[in-house]
Amino acid sequence: MIASIQTKNQSxxxxxxxxxxxxxxxxxxDAVLVPSRISKSPYVxxxxxxSADQMxxxxxxxxxFFVNAGPMVSRLTRTRADAxxxxxLRPCEVRAFVELTKLRQGGRQDVIILSMDCPMAxxxxxxxxxxxQGEGGLGDVDKWIHTVYQKPVTKADAxxxxxxxxxxxxxxxxxxxxxVMLMGADLDKEIPVRxxxxxxxxxxxxxxxxxxxxxxxxxxxxxxxxxxxxxAAFQAMDEEMLVRTGSIDALNxxxxxxxxxxxxxxxxxxxxxxxxxxxTDAVAYxxxxxxxxxxxxGQVPMPNDTVFFHLTRLAHIGCTCVxxxxxxxxxxxxxxxxxxxxxxxxxVRKAFDYVPGRDDAEALPLSVFQESEFTDIVGMGxxxxx
Amino acid sequence: MTxxxxxxxxxxxxKNPSLAGDAFEPVLIAFVCNWCTYTAADLAGxxxxxxxxxxxxxxxxxxxxxDPQYVIKAFLEGADAVLVSGCHPGDCHYINGNYKARRRIxxxxxxxxxxxxDAKRLxxxxxxxxxxxxxxxxxxxxVKDIKEIGPCQARLQPVI
Numbered sequence: 001m002i003a004s005i006q007t008k009n010q011s012x013x014x015x016x017x018x019x020x021x022x023x024x025x026x027x028x029x030d031a032v033l034v035p036s037r038i039s040k041s042p043y044v045x046x047x048x049x050x051s052a053d054q055m056x057x058x059x060x061x062x063x064x065f066f067v068n069a070g071p072m073v074s075r076l077t078r079t080r081a082d083a084x085x086x087x088x089l090r091p092c093e094v095r096a097f098v099e100l101t102k103l104r105q106g107g108r109q110d111v112i113i114l115s116m117d118c119p120m121a122x123x124x125x126x127x128x129x130x131x132x133q134g135e136g137g138l139g140d141v142d143k144w145i146h147t148v149y150q151k152p153v154t155k156a157d158a159x160x161x162x163x164x165x166x167x168x169x170x171x172x173x174x175x176x177x178x179x180v181m182l183m184g185a186d187l188d189k190e191i192p193v194r195x196x197x198x199x200x201x202x203x204x205x206x207x208x209x210x211x212x213x214x215x216x217x218x219x220x221x222x223x224x225x226x227x228x229x230x231x232a233a234f235q236a237m238d239e240e241m242l243v244r245t246g247s248i249d250a251l252n253x254x255x256x257x258x259x260x261x262x263x264x265x266x267x268x269x270x271x272x273x274x275x276x277x278x279x280t281d282a283v284a285y286x287x288x289x290x291x292x293x294x295x296x297x298g299q300v301p302m303p304n305d306t307v308f309f310h311l312t313r314l315a316h317i318g319c320t321c322v323x324x325x326x327x328x329x330x331x332x333x334x335x336x337x338x339x340x341x342x343x344x345x346x347x348v349r350k351a352f353d354y355v356p357g358r359d360d361a362e363a364l365p366l367s368v369f370q371e372s373e374f375t376d377i378v379g380m381g382x383x384x385x386x
Numbered sequence: 387m388t389x390x391x392x393x394x395x396x397x398x399x400x401k402n403p404s405l406a407g408d409a410f411e412p413v414l415i416a417f418v419c420n421w422c423t424y425t426a427a428d429l430a431g432x433x434x435x436x437x438x439x440x441x442x443x444x445x446x447x448x449x450x451x452x453d454p455q456y457v458i459k460a461f462l463e464g465a466d467a468v469l470v471s472g473c474h475p476g477d478c479h480y481i482n483g484n485y486k487a488r489r490r491i492x493x494x495x496x497x498x499x500x501x502x503x504d505a506k507r508l509x510x511x512x513x514x515x516x517x518x519x520x521x522x523x524x525x526x527x528x529v530k531d532i533k534e535i536g537p538c539q540a541r542l543q544p545v546i
Contacts, residue, residue, distance in 0.1 A: 247502040248539040252546050277455065297544040306546045308455070308462050311497070315454035318493050348496040352489075366493065369485035371475060374492050378510050380527055 002181075003204050004190045004213030012145045012187055016060040019207075020088070021052040028206035029086035029112060033069060033076070034058045042131030042138050046072050048085070060088060061182075062141045063130060063159070065121035068269035068324045070096025074106035086112045086203070090119075091173055092324040095357025096269035098175055099320045102364050103272050112199050115173035116180040117223070119148050120165040124329055130159055149182045164325025164338045167234040169227050175357060178203060183226075184218035192216060234346065241343040251307055254340070257333035258310075260303040264327035264337045265313060270320040270356070278309055310337075314344055319365045320356045321345035412466035412532040413541070414441045416525070417452045419472035421479040422515050429518030437525040440532075441469075448472065449510075450483020454490050457508065461498065464541040467507040467532045471524070474512040484512065502539050506531065 008015045023029045036047035036058040044059045046069040070093045076085055089097065094115050100106045122130055130139040165171070173179035177200035181192045192213040195201040245251045262278065265271050277283070283305055293300040321341050328338040349355065352365035418424045424445045430437065446452060449472030460468050470491060472484045491510040499505045509528060513521050 242500070245501060248543060248545055251501050252543075255546060258546075293544075300544070301546050304546065308459055308545070311458045311462070311501070312455040314497055315458065315493060318497060344497060344500055347500075348493065351492055351496050366486070366489055369482065369489055371485065374488055377492050377495060378488065378512065380509060380511065380524060380531070381506070 001201055001204060001211040002192055002194045002213040002215060003209035003211065004192055005209070006190055007188055010188050011142055012182075012191065013060060013141050015191060017055040017058055020049070020058065020060070020086070021055045022207055023086050023203070024050065024052040026206050028084075028203050030083035031085045033072065033085060033087040033089075034060055035062070035064065035069075035088070037138065040137055042128065048076070059138070059141060061116065061119040061145050063120060063122040063139070063144055063161070064127055065090065065162075065324075065326075066124075066329065068096050068267065068322075068326050069093045070100060070269040070322070071105075073097045073111060074100040077106040077108070077110055081110050084110060084112060086114055088114050088116075089176070090324075091115055091170055091357075092118075092168070092322045093269070094173065094176055095170075095322040096324065098357040098360060099270050099322065099364075100272065101360065102362075102367075105272060108360070112178065112203055113176045114178040114180065115176035117149065117173070117183040117219075118165070118168070118171035119145065119182075120161040120168075120171070121325065121329075122159055123162050126159055145182075146187060149185065149187060162325050162329070163237065163336065164323055164328065164342060167230050167237050167342060168323055169230050169234065170357075171226065171230075172223055175360065176200075181215055181219055184216035184222045186216070234342075237339055238343045238347070241340050245340055248307075255306050255310060255335065257335055258306045259333060260306055260309065261332060262309070263330040263332065267326040267330040268313075268317065269324060269326065270317050270322060271313065272320075273316070277312070278305070310340075314341060317341070318345050318348040319352055319354050322356050410533055410537060412440050412529060412537065413464065414467045414469060414525075414528060414532065415444060415460040415465045416441050416469040416471060417444050417446050417449065417456065418469075418513075419449050419479075419483075420445055420447050422473035422477065423471040423511075423513040423521065425515035426513045426517045426521040429516065430522045433518050435518060435522040437522040438529040440529045441525050448478065448480050448483035449487035450478070450480060450485075452487055452490065454494050457491075457494055458498075461503055461507070461538065462540050462545045464538070466535075466538045466541055467509070467528060469509045469511065469524075469528060471509075471511045471513050474514055477512075477514065504535060504538075506535060507538060 005015060005019060008018060020032045020034055023032055031048050031050045033046050033048050035044040037044055043066060044064040045067055069089055073087050074097060094113055101108060134140045177197045179194045179196055181194055185192055192215060195204050245254045265276060290300055323342045325338040328336050331337055354365050418427060427443060449470050452470050457468050470487055472487060475484060478484045488510060494508055495505045511524055513524060
């Protein structure tokens with residue numbers, strides 16, 4: 001079923017705010033999780049809202065993306081809550097949540113996932129500049145929306161979107177209950193909303209929406225163009241990363257500004273360990289060990305294990321990185337962590353024919369095995385043992 | 387221990403005899419499972435078979451417990467090669483640890499070459515408890531292969 005929501009006051013933001021308020025008023029959901037401004041600052045965070053009159057500070061679509069809400073939904077569904085929660089997620093947040101459910105860190109029973117063609121994100125610096133130009137401390141959100149969905153941008157226009165977004169190949173909802181199809185829509189008139197599951201159908205029915213809409217005529221073609229652009233952008237980034245990190249020396253230089261703050265780990269939606277090994281005694285070396293390293297090379301940088309940390313993280317999330325770019329956003333040293341992680345993981349997961357977030361039923365590659373598989377990687381190669 | 391203070395940029399094969407040409411002596415770390423490959427190593431020893439002393443064995447209870455980070459750490463600390471070796475498929479003492487190891491090695495073989503660590507430096511083999519001869523042969527062969535490839539970059543310079 002595809003319903004059409006009439007645009008109010010020519011404002012998509014206002015229309016969506018009313019849509020979420022209606023979800024609460026009709027009792028279709030008990031709460032909604034939507035990005036909202038904090039104390040009228042330009043920064044937005046996912047907020048769990050239960051009151052229909054709290055919608056005016058929400059920013060459902062905008063270039064601000066400072067928390068991947070996937071783990072927040074995981075928190076809300078860790079145990080049963082005896083309530084239905086509507087969660088408004090970007091496609092990469094849906095992917096993150098789906099990956100977490102596979103790790104049994106959350107479940108879909110109590111949530112209804114509403115997702116959208118992605119409004120993309122700006123880097124922190126660009127976001128602050130963008131926000132400063134608008135009135136009321138927030139940039140012109142509706143202008144942003146119209147730009148993004150009428151003429152899909154990768155790096156065009158005044159504001160280059162974050163690199164992770166420039167190379168994202170799935171900026172549309174996958175695995176959601178309700179998909180809001182904004183790309184190519186006549187947003188001054190209507191927002192087409194599609195129910196993808198039975199839950200989604202029920203939700204739209206509860207709002208008295210009927211099957212009177214249709215997918216925007218240009219949407220598929222626009223998304224295909226966008227995806228093609230981004231595949232090309234990814235290849236360019238991948239090549240750049242091979243040059244910038246293709247050797248131990250290059251890798252040292254790439255991470256030379258890293259101060260081991262582990263922010264990238266904290267914000268990573270799929271860094272799933274309950275206790276990270278880098279917080280344990282396993283890496284609390286004896287003083288003599290440091291001296292021994294210093295003896296070996298003449299010096300040892302402290303803190304050390306920087307590359308070890310990043311490569312371990314790469315191995316741990318090698319198949320599940322959802323490409324949201326939060327690690328780059330969180331890095332105080334402006335290291336393009338996401339560029340490296342997206343490049344490597346998108347190649348790594350090919351070996352397992354795995355795509356994070358694609359399918360709930362698809363098991364995490366490292367959690368399963370088959371008896372006869374990958375036999376070519378076993379042994380000493382083709383030469384006979386002599 | 388001899389204290390050789392060496393600037394990273396000077397850490398060249400010429401200054402380190404164990405890294406120069408024919409004299410290159412690689413360091414191999416082998417994670418071997420208690421039930422099969424370690425027992426095979428034991429058998430090789432009691433059978434008085436010889437194999438190069440470049441190999442450092444790390445006994446683990448199962449190849450299924452070899453976290454990718456053990457392998458990563460070994461390489462970053464200067465190992466020229468890493469071998470993970472356990473029971474043949476179907477023989478795992480813990481039923482299926484070796485199958486899990488196989489996927490992890492596949493994962494690492496996708497990641498490590500991105501950073502200049504040749505996939506050939508990481509091997510996974512199945513050597514049963516009675517295969518003392520195969521154990522000695524595998525080690526000899528692996529050391530020979532790595533001597534041909536040469537030292538790993540992380541052996542030549544420190545990793546931050």
